[in-house]
Amino acid sequence: MSHAVAKPATTKAPGGGLEGVVAAKSEICFIDGTAGKLVYRGYDIGDLVDNATFGEVAWLLWENRLPNQAELTEGKKKLGASMMLPEHVMNVLKALPPKTQPMDALRTAVSALSSIDPDLTDNSREANLRKAFRLTAQFPTIVCTFHRLRNGQAPIAPDPSLSLAANFLYMLNGKKPHDTLTRVMDAALVLHAEHGMNASTFAARVIAATLADMHAAVTGALGALKGPLHGGANQDVMELLLACGDVETAEKKTRETLTSGGKIPGFGHRVYKTFDPRATFLRKMSKELGEAAGNTKWYEMSEKLIHVVKELKPNINPNVDFFSASTYYTMGIPLDLFTPIFAIARIAGWTAHVMEQHINNRIIRPTDDYVGKTDLKVVPIDQR
Ligand code: COA
Numbered sequence: 001m002s003h004a005v006a007k008p009a010t011t012k013a014p015g016g017g018l019e020g021v022v023a024a025k026s027e028i029c030f031i032d033g034t035a036g037k038l039v040y041r042g043y044d045i046g047d048l049v050d051n052a053t054f055g056e057v058a059w060l061l062w063e064n065r066l067p068n069q070a071e072l073t074e075g076k077k078k079l080g081a082s083m084m085l086p087e088h089v090m091n092v093l094k095a096l097p098p099k100t101q102p103m104d105a106l107r108t109a110v111s112a113l114s115s116i117d118p119d120l121t122d123n124s125r126e127a128n129l130r131k132a133f134r135l136t137a138q139f140p141t142i143v144c145t146f147h148r149l150r151n152g153q154a155p156i157a158p159d160p161s162l163s164l165a166a167n168f169l170y171m172l173n174g175k176k177p178h179d180t181l182t183r184v185m186d187a188a189l190v191l192h193a194e195h196g197m198n199a200s201t202f203a204a205r206v207i208a209a210t211l212a213d214m215h216a217a218v219t220g221a222l223g224a225l226k227g228p229l230h231g232g233a234n235q236d237v238m239e240l241l242l243a244c245g246d247v248e249t250a251e252k253k254t255r256e257t258l259t260s261g262g263k264i265p266g267f268g269h270r271v272y273k274t275f276d277p278r279a280t281f282l283r284k285m286s287k288e289l290g291e292a293a294g295n296t297k298w299y300e301m302s303e304k305l306i307h308v309v310k311e312l313k314p315n316i317n318p319n320v321d322f323f324s325a326s327t328y329y330t331m332g333i334p335l336d337l338f339t340p341i342f343a344i345a346r347i348a349g350w351t352a353h354v355m356e357q358h359i360n361n362r363i364i365r366p367t368d369d370y371v372g373k374t375d376l377k378v379v380p381i382d383q384r
Helices: 045-051 054-063 069-081 087-095 102-114 125-150 164-173 179-192 199-209 214-225 233-244 247-259 277-293 297-312 320-330 335-359
Strands: 029-032 037-040
Touching: 037 045, 037 054, 037 277, 045 179, 045 277, 054 069, 054 125, 054 164, 054 179, 054 335, 069 125, 087 102, 087 125, 102 125, 102 214, 102 335, 125 164, 125 214, 125 335, 164 179, 164 335, 179 277, 179 320, 179 335, 199 214, 199 335, 214 335, 233 247, 233 297, 233 320, 233 335, 247 297, 277 297, 277 320, 297 320, 320 335
Parallel strands: none
Antiparallel strands: 029 037
């Protein structure tokens, strides 16, 4: 076997991890990692977070334009109509051992949902759009239902008159959330809804490109999101803050970790070489929520961590997961639901990408640079 094969120009010196490799043409999301700019379908994230709800953003990602009032009302109705879980999915969630990780429960429920989805094997845009609505509506119900079941509490049925963000908080706690909390949750969903060719979206597109169905793609995306290098980092951030307990310990531990070559969760990014714009909004939310709750401890510890990281690693900045941790914690959300919240938002982006992949599909099948052995011969088993 020869290694003397010229590499195609498109794979010119990609670093490990496919850094810099263009995997698809996309009209969904633009990121300028140097300027710290994030744009969904032409709209700056700051404009969206200030002036659009998660429902509008999901519509924008799927339809490539913002909805008008009638369309938004119609969209809300469609979401509301799909929020309840089918009985067999409730039974699957009930059958899971309480120690099941919520991301695994979510992934299992999506697999179970596929078995009765009326559009499962139809990859037309119309069918995919219906599935995108359904999955987006079902995600918060799955997460809250499983959370209550594992704690021995009765699940709370969704209220279709509430927004997705309000419903999540309602089904979690059993009481209608205050407007401020709903607004913060909705803004967090907007900020997490989409992010170009990130690991979970790439996983979804690879699966969609085999012409497997949307549920299969979303199941794979959930598996990718769970990892601590991706969506799992938000839980790790809060675990770190809690383990430190105070600003002095956080500073000491951060210094120790960095000087011994370790990584601090919630920092660093493949694309952003400056402050992640999503972290800017979440930073403000963490501060304001902390002030409103009369406890800015977690926010202040987070600020201290930034200071120490910047001192020792000037090029490393906080990412989306850093301030979402203290924000969710201050809202009283259990730690292991932080990553499922990321999924509740990112389902909008994943499904938009599945639909885009199916428009002009070609199977995604890269190659590798074989560096293993060659020319071996099988020795009979009794002689090995
Ligand atoms: N803490 C300390 N140093 C970090 C760091 C972190 N969180 N993230 C990256 N670095 C450093 C690396 O040690 C490396 O330094 P070196 O060149 O001196 O070896 C350099 O920055 C590049 O890091 P690398 O891991 O190669 O970047 P990547 O693009 O492959 O990975 C992440 C990106 C996000 C996976 C990585 O930054 C990370 O592991 N972050 C922590 C987990 C996290 O927050 N994930 C959520 C992402 S939204």
